Amino acid sequence: MFANSGQESATAPQANRMSIVLFSGTADKLMAASIMATGAAAMGMDVELFLTTWGVMAFRKGDYRTNTRVSADYAEYGSVMQEQMAAKKATSWMENLEGAREIGHVHIAACSHTMELFDIKVEDLEPIVDEVIGVAAFIEQARNSAISLFI
Amino acid sequence: MATMTADRVVxxxxxxxxxxxxxxxxxxRELTSGQIIAISATDQGAKRDIPAWAEKTGNILLETVEENGILTFYLKKA
Incomplete structure (x- = not known):
């Protein structure tokens, strides 16, 4: 053991965790993030989802019900995506995340910087959000992840 | 054609x-070790997804049947 070596412990990446920084708040990217999280949870991986900036805004209470925004580069597809989602009975990104939490460990944290910037309190967010954390707490999770994504 | 019976059909x-x-x-999650599940899907990704899921979770993919665009997978719980 090298507990007193003064060196940082050389923790091996934990192959069973996926960390996602969810920066975006458009429905298309939320969908992509939710599918990644659900897939990883179904595969038995732990998922750390860190919401920041527009990702936090998308989790304000009730917002997901009316969020039809899509990425600016494909803005003309916004209504098409909504129509196809409805026609094909696709599950919403929020439903995906709820399903993921039913079967696995999906921890959802909101960025304290964004919360302060936009005067958002944790009670203003959907109850699916577990807590508010800073960047260090997220990095601590991310550095022990086999997969890290920024969406 | 289905060639085996399943304890649970999805x-x-x-x-x-x-x-x-x-x-x-x-x-x-609701099955016990050794029980067999049959799941049918039309998602094009399922052909690769279900085997990958089985590989990662340690459950055993016994058989895959494709019929009229419907994929049916038989898996045994580890």
């Missing part, structure tokens, strides 16, 4: 990714 036809593996993971 119909994931019409479900889009990632719902088939979510449905499978949910149903599998």
């Amino acid at each position: 119909d994931a036809r019409g479900q889009m990714c990632p719902m088939p593996i979510l449905s499978l993971a949910k149903a599998m």
Whole structure:
């Protein structure tokens, strides 16, 4: 053991965790993030989802019900995506995340910087959000992840 | 044609990714070791997803049957 070596412990990446920084708040990217999280949870991986900036805004209470925004580069597809989602009975990104939490460990944290910037309190967010954390707490999770994504 | 009997049947036809593996993971939790589950899907990704899921979770993919665009997978719980 090298507990007193003064060196940082050389923790091996934990192959069973996926960390996602969810920066975006458009429905298309939320969908992509939710599918990644659900897939990883179904595969038995732990998922750390860190919401920041527009990702936090998308989790304000009730917002997901009316969020039809899509990425600016494909803005003309916004209504098409909504129509196809409805026609094909696709599950919403929020439903995906709820399903993921039913079967696995999906921890959802909101960025304290964004919360302060936009005067958002944790009670203003959907109850699916577990807590508010800073960047260090997220990095601590991310550095022990086999997969890290920024969406 | 189905060639084996299953203890549990899951119909994931019409479900889009990632719902088939979510449905499978949910149903599998209710089985005991050695029991067999049959899941049918129309998602094009399922052909590769279900084997990958089995590989990662340690459950055993016994057989895959494709019929009229419907994929049916038989898996045994580890």
